[in-house]
Amino acid sequence: MFDTAELDRKVSKEDYAEKAPPLRQELLETQIALTKLNFPVIVLFGGVDGAGKSETINLLHEWLDPRWLVARAYGKPTDEAAQRPPFWRYWRDLPPHGRIGFFLSAWYSDPILNRVHNGTSDAEFDEELDQILNFEKALTDDGVLIVKFWMHLGRDAQKERFQQLEEDPLTSWRVKEKDWENWEKYDDFTEATERAITKTSRGESPWHIVEGADERYRTLSVAGTLLERIRRHKRQMSGSGEPPQAPSPAQSESIRVSDLSYNPSPEVTILSQLDMTLSVPKADYSARLEELQGRLSQLSRQAQDASISTVIAFEGWDAAGKGGAIRRIIPGLDSRLSQVIPIMKPSPEEFSYHYLWRFWRHIPMAGRVTIFDRSWYGRVLVERVEGFATEGEWMRAYAEINDFEAQLVRNRTVVLKFWMNITKEEQGQRFERRKKLPHKQWKLTEEDWRNREQWDAYEAAVNEMIERTSTFRARWTLVEANDKRYARIKVLETVCEGLEKELAKLES
């Protein structure tokens, strides 16, 4: 989930000097216009310490008109608050129509801290998150706009940040012993946070994950996203009396927007950070392949005995080698207990059900394996980009998919998801080769060329898909697939490791 917020994205001084002033002006104008409208805006900042939560609030406070603004931070409940239900103080502090309220951590703070420090159980934690959902739903149903930012720093970046602050005598007071103690628990925080974000990122109040390391980047990212969300909400609220449950179809905007979040450096995505030169020498390949297939063969038999099922989903660019990778897995599996499901356009029958129905049909029985060649992620990839699904539909699909996969994981299924990545150049060459080889021509269709034209839109969709669905329960594996040998080895290794990890749980 946080992979997309550890890309070391930066905005240069010059770029900032150019983009910040007009953004500031637009944001201020939008705020003034908001004072006449019949909904308030709640901006919630959560995130890792040192990722710039308070700095961003302070800066926006400067940018905006403070008369129509409140900012709230919460420590231990006061006497007044401690004697009432936990949400009482948040209700009290809600902004009225036409105002903006900034909330620092607020209702997310205690559930996450309790999870990390007091080991709240899964069910209790989910129950607390549910209460948050009820609270936010009551507000968004009433027309309130809720914009939630999660400011992120990687483990090392946070350490660096603390050290920087400590070295400067003017800021050293800001780093407390508690902060280092929390840093030691970085992974626990990540687990808790991912669970919280997954569960509370709903169509009507999604989280925006912001890379917090670079001040200029995070400022533009937050300000731009906030501006876009307010504008969008304004359009929706003026459209109908009832507040909409999901955003209306995207409209083209002058600033580049990855549909919901403003991204000041759109050229950097999770995919652009991959080292696409990775390769496996031809000389090593066969031996490694054989060894891995043998390992998989053993592991899959153990998994079968232990009634552990496996679901593998392949997504990727056209011609990225999904089929080839799948064919290298097959020899490691018992063919009686495994099946490959190719996913095409839904048939008329499939089309008359919920889009998840056709995937539920193929969920394997205990101990078996199903490999999907393309998958339910079509909803947030091709259906999103081509407009086959409305924005409301693909927005809520993230939560539906996370819920679907969580059910599989709870049922002792290893869920593995591969994005097969090739560069645009590599794809071009593969297409040309296919054109020339008679026995491969059938693989190349008009559609492939059309998809290729939409490369950037797909890349943004992939980035958001990974941000919203690479969860602690079921992570995405991004496969550098310019070199087919490397890709196949990496896929096989990941499948083996996934099974090993699940089998190891049996022993502990």
Next chain:
Amino acid sequence: MFDTAELDRKVSKEDYAEKAPPLRQELLETQIALTKLNFPVIVLFGGVDGAGKSETINLLHEWLDPRWLVARAYGKPTDEAAQRPPFWRYWRDLPPHGRIGFFLSAWYSDPILNRVHNGTSDAEFDEELDQILNFEKALTDDGVLIVKFWMHLGRDAQKERFQQLEEDPLTSWRVKEKDWENWEKYDDFTEATERAITKTSRGESPWHIVEGADERYRTLSVAGTLLERIRRHKRQMSGSGEPPQAPSPAQSESIRVSDLSYNPSPEVTILSQLDMTLSVPKADYSARLEELQGRLSQLSRQAQDASISTVIAFEGWDAAGKGGAIRRIIPGLDSRLSQVIPIMKPSPEEFSYHYLWRFWRHIPMAGRVTIFDRSWYGRVLVERVEGFATEGEWMRAYAEINDFEAQLVRNRTVVLKFWMNITKEEQGQRFERRKKLPHKQWKLTEEDWRNREQWDAYEAAVNEMIERTSTFRARWTLVEANDKRYARIKVLETVCEGLEKELAKLES
């Protein structure tokens, strides 16, 4: 919650003979029309054994065209199903667009049985109900119509029913030892069921509670409601591309409809069953009043010491004596620690917040008491009847209110809710008296007369309010208030008992 389904409502043979055939015809025509539409209908039957779940399914199966219909009942999972996530079999069995599926208990069965027999914890149970909500939400978001009936029988009625079945040699096989064992646990089932219904009754998939004792009544009730829900959904789906989250404003229908549920005997409501002749003789009144106020005085001090708060809400007909009852409570409370909040039309300030905001403001600190003279229930009473709230708004208010009160109860607050009931005749006389007495004339406004004209609409709203918000956490007390003395004594007694019950928990 089930108070409204123990009213002994019946439909006479003649009445049934008149109403059933046209209903059957309309339902069949609607089903045929449905085959051309792009959504399916899921009809779920839950409820107490013996309340007619399977009989109703069988009858509807006869009434409808079986070609476009499936009926599903679930026992222990088959091998196929047991090896997959629990929802797999329900996904498999979903009806496609244009079809109706009847589901017997289905996804509600295991969570409730586990709660009763295996003592699932609160958090675990809520987690299971959450999974149901996610499942139903994914479907309703996709345009599926879900109609859920809870068939109810009172404790004694169920016993009677079992005995009847046992006496008849043709049906005695239907009553198993297990049924009697479950009957012993009637109260546990009620607790589990109330919690399940409260949590899963959302605007987009509300439960309809059906009194199951009389076959003709329950048949008309289920068939009429189903017809109305399908018609309504059809209108909504044709209105816009996206399925609506909440029903559109009610439209007048030829059959009498309590907004969502068809009620074959609308003259019987929870209020019509009250014994309005109850009274307290003048001779006893003062002594009992004084004694109760003394008892309250002690109890409220104990509650204060134990940090138990109290929230009391008064609703009722105009001139039903809310103020008088409140004035009789006051002497039993420490005036420094209690306050009365009169609720009028929202001020412009209040109006610029969520409607619950102004009630949250007045939540008492630990050990204190707040009495609301009219309350948050205005949302589902006056705002509903007068059209100040849209149907979507008041429909979701039931869940919001239940959630609000649950937060109070979790925070050790005694929540008491009184409906002060007088007959229409009694109200007429009181209005006349007020008109004549100079010092009371101010109490009588044009609005009171207008409200009086809407008596039936209010009565339907009260009935539904009690059905949907009289929960195990916070029950409604209906007060027979034609006799003011009786009413005041009953209110005071209920307050005392509420505090005693909460204080007793401390000792155990």
